Amino acid sequence: MDYENIYIEEENNIGTITINRPKKLNALNKRTIEELHVAFKELDEDADTKVIIVTGSGEKAFVAGADISEFAHFSVKEGRQLAAMGQKRLFDFVENLSTPVIAAVNGFALGGGLELAMACHFRVASTNARMGLPEVSLGVIPGYGGTQRLPQLVGKGRAMEMIMTAGMIDADKAFSFGLVNHVVSPEELLPLCIKIASRISNNSAVAVKQAIKVVNAGFKYDVDGYAAEIDAFGHCFGTDDFREGTSAFLEKRKADFSGS
Structure with missing residues (x-):
């Protein structure tokens, strides 16, 4: 597949997927979701790839959400299909991937972006990261697994508050909630993820x-x-x-x- 919205780097048994739509703050559209599915599948099937890191291009965003322009006029049926296909092709797919996936959260991880990070096996955030599920402010709810994974990670009460207020939390609060494993400066983000990935790759x-x-x-x-x-x-x-x-x-x- 010819990638338009992502790129892949492979070194020392670690594959890094970078979502590259900086003008859209790396928002997830259908094309990007499909490219991510193919990239994760290819890396998972590559015996030389022991760990996968996923991050966003630029300094502002991991993924700032889904591309609202694609589904603003969807019907009930189309909305259900959007959520079902997205969960199957990307979010559930990543969660159940046999190759470990680390989310390097560099900036905004909102809506579908936070849902992607939560589908990864664990998360590392930079100090400028901001996370939230703002869907109810648009008259909808998280549809890519957010209502299920967030309570598993932070507890029911905190998840209810985050979802119902549509607010954002910073990296330190995400760490205190258990939503991310580590918080480091933006310059240290990928080096730490690579260090952790290297430790994993030494194991069976x-x-x-x-x-x-x-x-x-x-x-x-x-x-x-x-x-x-x-x-x-x-x-x-x-x-x-x-x-x-x-x-x-x-x-x-x-x-x-x-x-x-």
Whole structure:
């Protein structure tokens, strides 16, 4: 696919996706959502990519929301289709990706932008980041998973307040809420994400994949997370990485994981 609104950089087993619509503050339109789906899929299928970082171009915004001009005149049916397709192609897709995804939140992460960040496996923010779900100020609600993921991350009461007031919170408050894992200066944002990604990439990719799967299972109403953990734990015993990891530990050397 020829990318118009994003670009990808790959180095040292880390793939970085940058959303590049600076004049629109990197707002998500249909084209950008589809490009992101393809990019995440390609990187996930690349055995050399151990971790993915997603960020926005420029200094103002990660993603300042969805492109309202695309759906301002939608019908009820079209609105449902918009949310369903967006969740399937991008937000749920990212959450369940087997390759770890880190959101490097550089500036505004509003509406669909915050929903994208929340779909990632965890988030790192710069000090100038501002986050919120302003949809009710437009007469609509978050439709890309925001009403479900925000309470999981910050608790029901805080999520209700953020959604109903349509207000923004700064990076420090997001950190205190548990919405982001780290807050650093804008210059330190990508270097810290790369440092964390490098630490992840030194571990067993197959074990990391199972960990993502099982942690996500614990947040699904129709899945027994503990049973999923037992199955995944047992699965690891049949992998080359388990044999290499335990052998390396016993032999007091660094493991050389194959990811299988």
